[in-house]
Amino acid sequence: MVGNYVDKTLTDDTFGESSYEKAECKMLSYAISRAIENAGEKEENVDLLISGDLLNQIISASFAARDFDFPFLGVYSACSTLSESLALAAMLVDAGYYKKIVAATGSHFSSAERQYRYPLELGNTRPPQSQWTVTGAGGAFIANEGGRVAITSATLGKVVDFGITDVNNMGAAMAPAAADTILNHLRDTGRSADYYDLIITGDLGALGSRIVKDLIWEMGVDIQNNHVDCGEIIYNVIEDEFQGGSGAGCSAVVFNSYIFDKLRRGQLTRVLLCATGALLSTVSSGQGESIPCIAHAVSIEVV
């Protein structure tokens, strides 16, 4: 379903490149270009790129930034990189420091697998609580004028660690961070949960989504009817991807295509995008550390 809303669908997961990493970078570069083009703008008018990704030293973002002649602000918060970038872009534009910013991120199943887990060639099986990193990229164009869809507020999250160490169960690890940021956002803004048509998490997957709804319900707030998770909806059930999609590209693809289209058409008028990130590395897990997580929220409204 989400696939019907994207600008370009690849049939070759190397995008004509010689490595998965280069393919990931090319996807991100393409997403940046399309975000500018779709906004009816030109590269020379862009003031800043805010981007990051899952690869070590965020090389997809850095090498994609090399393709463009505007400044680059590298950020990292794992799979919450999109909402972190959107929040920063909105603040910097609103304050008048920059006029036109592109916020973009992406991920690639095959580059993530070999960096974080096992070489693909091993053909490892996965436990049922695992998720599939999304191969995709998405970008948003944020300007100080024009357009009917606006970022109206943002809540940057704290690091939350519930002591989970199972790197195949990211949804459970990240759900408490999402709950914390969503509850803080509602309290800070004085809004009730039903202010929003949708409260969207990034890649908690099916299990993590149930956990975040429960955690928030325990605090007396009900998001059962207006919560949706990008990881849960990006794949069709028939694709049998266990708990769903994950990765920085997950929310980047779903938000910038499917959700944004519905905002643009007025079918949605108020959404809260709260992408979550698991701030681990293979080294931290190897040294016995649990998984610290974070979630950043931006409210996006038709104005």
Place this chain on the structure above:
Amino acid sequence: MVGNYVDKTLTDDTFGESSYEKAECKMLSYAISRAIENAGEKEENVDLLISGDLLNQIISASFAARDFDFPFLGVYSACSTLSESLALAAMLVDAGYYKKIVAATGSHFSSAERQYRYPLELGNTRPPQSQWTVTGAGGAFIANEGGRVAITSATLGKVVDFGITDVNNMGAAMAPAAADTILNHLRDTGRSADYYDLIITGDLGALGSRIVKDLIWEMGVDIQNNHVDCGEIIYNVIEDEFQGGSGAGCSAVVFNSYIFDKLRRGQLTRVLLCATGALLSTVSSGQGESIPCIAHAVSIEVV
């Protein structure tokens, strides 16, 4: 010399921890605490931490952030992470989004060596153009009032790639990015180079410093007499560290101790801090890529 100005000198490079990575994280956490304490503030008054580091998935920053109960914004631009963090902190505070922000970063020789180069146990020798990653961390406290030292402007840099592929010659790779940002900063602000008492680069080292001075001189601007590089001054010559220090901790230590002390005492009144970052990874180098670099500049003045 710089060592006389730091808050704490370690004699044990594991800082009592079981791994170099955990030591790096603990140093960063300590630097954050000391930045708050030295500002005469308390943790509960801090609104945001902006931090990043050289380790994969910026785990030092993420795990350090877990120690504190304020939101965390993860950033990455390799060894220019300090000036990126300072620039962002200044903009977010000046715009009124946050009142009190800590910007901090660090690095560790031994964790960087085994991640980027070779296991220490191999005892590899190094070519004469190489630098030594600094084991250290530093943080700054940025608030909307109080204090006589202020960040007065910032110039975020573009990615610049001169096609250098020698990962042992970072100074040469990064110098063009520093030159680009310094020249853009002077043009944007209409300032001449001698407006500043010091124009400080982060970790170009001795060779890179000579290159950046030459590149800028070729464009008709002379910084021969007021340029200094943190990497060049952090070690004593007798320590024989080839081209000098490097790493995110290099500018973090030198700026937040030695330079800040001179600003605080009024011995310096206007400095431009332009830290540089090499945006490579072992994967990008392994796949034959050159080294894209970036530099972010902040001007810091006694007001």
